[in-house]
Amino acid sequence: MQSKLSDIELIEQTLAGNQSAYADLVKRHQRFVFTLAMRFSKSREDAEEIAQDCFIKAYRALAAYNAQAKFSTWLYTIVYNTAMTFLRKKRIATDSVDDENIYIQVENHESAYDGDNVENKSRSFYLNKAIDQLLPDDAIIITLFYKSEQSLEEIAQTLGIEANTVKVKLFRARQRLKEKLERNLKHEVKELI
Amino acid sequence: MNTIEEKLWNYIDGTCTPVEQEAIARLIEQDEVYRKKYDELLALNLEFAMMDLDEPSMAFTYNVMETIRTENAMQPLKAAVDKRIIKGIAVFFVCTILALLVITFANVHFTGTDNVTLHLPVNIKVPNLSGFFNGPFMKWFLVFDVVLALFITDSWIRRKKTAKEV
Numbered sequence: 001m002q003s004k005l006s007d008i009e010l011i012e013q014t015l016a017g018n019q020s021a022y023a024d025l026v027k028r029h030q031r032f033v034f035t036l037a038m039r040f041s042k043s044r045e046d047a048e049e050i051a052q053d054c055f056i057k058a059y060r061a062l063a064a065y066n067a068q069a070k071f072s073t074w075l076y077t078i079v080y081n082t083a084m085t086f087l088r089k090k091r092i093a094t095d096s097v098d099d100e101n102i103y104i105q106v107e108n109h110e111s112a113y114d115g116d117n118v119e120n121k122s123r124s125f126y127l128n129k130a131i132d133q134l135l136p137d138d139a140i141i142i143t144l145f146y147k148s149e150q151s152l153e154e155i156a157q158t159l160g161i162e163a164n165t166v167k168v169k170l171f172r173a174r175q176r177l178k179e180k181l182e183r184n185l186k187h188e189v190k191e192l193i
Numbered sequence: 194m195n196t197i198e199e200k201l202w203n204y205i206d207g208t209c210t211p212v213e214q215e216a217i218a219r220l221i222e223q224d225e226v227y228r229k230k231y232d233e234l235l236a237l238n239l240e241f242a243m244m245d246l247d248e249p250s251m252a253f254t255y256n257v258m259e260t261i262r263t264e265n266a267m268q269p270l271k272a273a274v275d276k277r278i279i280k281g282i283a284v285f286f287v288c289t290i291l292a293l294l295v296i297t298f299a300n301v302h303f304t305g306t307d308n309v310t311l312h313l314p315v316n317i318k319v320p321n322l323s324g325f326f327n328g329p330f331m332k333w334f335l336v337f338d339v340v341l342a343l344f345i346t347d348s349w350i351r352r353k354k355t356a357k358e359v
Contacts, residue, residue, distance in 0.1 A: 019258065026254045034249040048249055055257045056264070127244050146242050152208065167208065171199055178237060 007071035014062060022062075026055050029072065032148060033079050039139035040083035042132065050086050054079045069157060072148060076158040080140070087136070126188075130180035138173035145170055197227065201234050 013021035037047035144155045156163040203209040204217040220227040
């Protein structure tokens, strides 16, 4: 059963030597951390590796965490930095994700596989597919804004940029997501006809 | 200058000033283009907010905690032992050495220019070790030391070589 204690209380218990308190903290944040990692790596195996690495790094640095910022903001900063390092190491060119050829390949693969069941596909399927086609930076900003319950200032702190820059980036990311979503849906409609 | 979309997103997010908020609300009410765009963006906003979070594997938490437990178990003794214990031992030895020095200097008597006599408070007899450092005992001791030094040097060089190869 998941603990009802606050993040700060769980951190205090962890620092006092109670490791199961940290397990509760991991359970509480693992879905979001994993999702953020997925936005960068686009592969479940790599995302698990990144997410695990983040929680281990956070555990090691837990004594240095000061409760001035939310634990989640602090943790997401670790996720962002770890994922960036991971990308650099793997030498994945971030713009390759937006490559038109890859887009067509992914699209054709999905269309061929699910061509007959288009009606059964939910809007969330298309949304997740469109998010997957975004650049990691756009996908991260959209995810942080809609799912992390963080203000623009907190997102700015996580990404190490100005709040106004976050606002501009969020606007552009939403536009790109809207375009991808429309393009995917249009393609599916064509398939149906 | 802000586009209609940018203004409307700011309005939806609540990131514009109260004056701007009021002006945009009025535009949505009066202007057909604004109203249509607003409805469209509002629907998109709701859709974006419904995105699913990905789920890691069932063993995720276990794997994280297991790595942490293994790391803790592999911690060097220096890091595992409470620093206060190490400091306590250090303080004990420093105090003992200082006490011995104080006792020794307090009991040293300078009787002449060359003669120094030490009168200890208790009657301690220092054993005569001169016999140990003569003859076969000393020779065997030195041979053993040389063999031991060669053995340690050999194993150190081997370790270094293996590390280089890896």
